[in-house]
Amino acid sequence: MQAWATVEDVSLQDIGYLTLVGTAYTIKFLWAPLVDRYAPPLLGRRRGWMLVTQLLLAVAILAMGALSPSSALMPLALLAVLVAFLSATQDIAFDAYCTDVLRKEERGAGAAIKVMGYRLAMIVSGGLALIMADQWIGWGNTYMLMGGLMLLCALATLWAPEPEHVARPPRTLREAVAEPLHEFFTRRGALAVVLLIVLYKLGDAFAGALSTTFLIRGAGFTPTEVGTVNKVLGLAATIIGALAGGSLMARWGLYRSLMAFGLLQAVSNLAYWLIAVSPKNIWLMATGVGIENLCGGLGTASFVGLLMALCRQRFSATQFALLSALSAVGRTYLAGPLTPPLVNWMGWPGFFLLTVVIALPGLVLLKILRGTIDDMEKQGEA
Missing domain, CATH: 1.20.1250.20 (MFS general substrate transporter like domains)
Structure with a gap:
């Protein structure tokens, strides 16, 4: 439009x-x-x-x-x-x-x-x-x-099929509004899990906030070159990463996938750092964008799996909508406003190194919450 x-x-x-x-x-x-x-x-x-x-x-x-x-x-x-x-x-x-x-x-x-x-x-x-x-x-x-x-x-x-187990819907609108929040936030470690949701993809959000601007203004590529690589290779890499992530999750389980893909997601930001410190090279740029999008796709697959696992079937519409809104907090209110001053202060190479550091608190919190996530996943099946 x-x-x-x-x-x-x-x-x-x-x-x-x-x-x-x-x-x-x-x-x-x-x-x-x-x-x-x-x-x-x-x-x-x-x-x-x-x-x-x-x-x-x-x-x-x-x-x-x-x-x-x-x-x-x-x-x-x-x-x-x-x-x-x-x-x-x-x-x-x-x-x-x-x-x-x-x-x-x-x-x-x-x-x-x-x-x-x-x-x-x-x-x-x-x-x-x-x-x-x-x-x-x-x-x-x-x-x-x-x-x-x-x-x-x-x-x-x-x-499409109906769910194998159809949960009883809330009996009143008041219950539909209050119970999803009460049910989730009375679970052990709920606030820490909310913080994890905000932090898990924060490093990825910072790296991607001005990635197109960096490739054009910082690395010197033309809009046509950037558009072609992002639209074709970046899109294909994201899809491949998501499909591979889904396949591996079935074998590895939720926590192991979140940790492995979160680490790859963080380390892949170094691809932009390498582009920033290297002479202009279209093949390096394409490889870096491809790797970053591939790992981002892996992380997205495991993260969506986490949101689904945390929802209880009776209230899955409200809980998923709320959790997905919380997941956008870091991207909307932190990465967007803070990226320009950080780039001006540190330069592009320093900024992309910082995005790796920004990703680490989420991974540390994930490790701390391993037992909590396993428990909440089981509760979500009820």
Whole structure:
């Protein structure tokens, strides 16, 4: 939508306001208790919400294709807000569904497939959609096509299985709001686990906060070179890392995977340090970006597996939404604001060495909490 508004000469200030459309994703935990408490009449508590949101998403996206940002920016923006709300609600239901339906040994593979699906969707709705809109069928028709793809996705919801054990939903809305928090925070070590969630990918978040700026401004590569490597090699490496992480998790278990992938995730930041201290070399840059994304994919797979393991089935929608929101705290409120002054103070090489150090407290806390994580994983199965 940002690109569409740009090519139709919408003012820069109005385009800036469009970035607020995605706010629903950061506050989705506020209405997650409704998804836990109530169920549509078809397909059960999780698949029912997934189907409803997917059908409404298809209609809303199709409606966006009938408008134009140059002549109907406000109606288009309101539809986009609706799309974001429905999409965030679909996320709530789908994350809860994955938590409920996957067996313990399947969580790693499930997390990997989720990452792969998300990354492939970024290609389709990002790069491919821009090409189709610009060169083939126009913007309106591209939105129509995306709405049709959303309808096709709804078929998977119809065919998907129900969880083997269906938990009793909360009896009241008050219980749906209060009990997930009470149940989680009365577990032994709950606050320490929350801190772990914030810290586990913090080093990775700092390293990635200005990685594109570093490669262009700090290392001297062209936007085309960086874009090609990030979009092609980086994306492929992330998918491979997530799939490999899911496979290894099934054999290693949750704690061992978190520790091994967390260490690799931290050490892989040295690839950016090496790029920073070496003469410009496209092959070194591609290798470094590939390694960093591969290890990041491994860490993401184990981290999503951790979030699923920590959720209790009765409240999985609310608890997963809350935990995933907490996981964004470090990226949003620490890595984003603090990275520029740190780079100005230390330079790029020193900064990337610091990101390895930033990753260590999370790993130390993980080791301390090994028994707690095992206990909470067992409680989450109840």
